[in-house]
Amino acid sequence: MTPLEPVSLQTETLILRLLDEADLPAVYDIFSHPEVMRYWSYPPWTDRSQAQQWLIDVQEGYRTGDALQLGIERNADHVLVGTCTLFQFHVASRRAEIGYALGRPYWGSGYMHQALQALLRYAFQTLDLNRLEADIDPRNIASAKTLERLGFQKEGHLRERWIVNDEVSDTWLYGLLRREWQERSSVG
Ligand SMILES: CC(C)(COP(=O)(O)OP(=O)(O)OC[C@H]1O[C@@H](n2cnc3c(N)ncnc32)[C@H](O)[C@@H]1OP(=O)(O)O)[C@@H](O)C(=O)NCCC(=O)NCCS
Secondary structure (H helix, E strand, C coil): CCCCCCCEEECCCEEEEECCHHHHHHHHHHHCCCCCCCCCCCCCCCCHHHHHHHHHHHHHHHHHCCCEEEEEEECCCCCEEEEEEEEEEECCCCEEEEEEEECHHHCCCCHHHHHHHHHHHHHHHHCCCCEEEEEECCCCHHHHHHHHHCCCEEEEEEEEEEEECCEEEEEEEEEEEHHHHHHHHHHC
8 A cells, every 4th residue: 555644633632643752651551551461362462672672663554654643642641542553444445444452541431432433434545445444352342332333233153263372263354334334324
């Protein structure tokens, strides 16, 4: 893909923006937390060097346009509360996947719903995507409810799709079409 334009998305209380070196301590807190990583595609980080390598990959994604991982910053105090991502772009099919993680102290705040509303708007309006997908562990109820509240539909159950630390898990695949999102947006 071609490089993505610099992105900064504003919501009522948050800003979604590119990540840099200064974010690494907050990012490490998020991705080293066992509860946050319980249903993730890799185990919790145990060493700060993993955050450094991760940032190299994230910034490579900005450069190539293959992935867009944004920090979710709270306007009031500039705390980085989480991240959300567009990745697995399929340009011809105008489709991508979303991923998201909120730091443990910020669960239950409504931040991710607000952040993903902005990310969906960016994906469907600015990037002109036609379809978004999400791959979640069926045991991850908070994630399933987050997607369903945004209008995603559960489209499939993929068996034994992941093995993380010897634990085998299934996938629920969710999808949201641009026209469905438009209908919901016009209703309010
Ligand atoms: C997924 C995530 C972003 C959701 O954000 P959150 O702030 O925790 O979500 P909420 O508190 O708004 O919960 C969403 C819903 O799930 C419900 N819920 C949350 N945890 C639950 C649980 N353990 N059992 C049953 N319901 C639960 C909430 O009551 C809420 O229901 P409602 O919409 O009917 O009010 C956050 O939990 C997270 O970052 N988890 C770790 C990373 C992760 O798993 N990311 C997704 C990978 S695909």
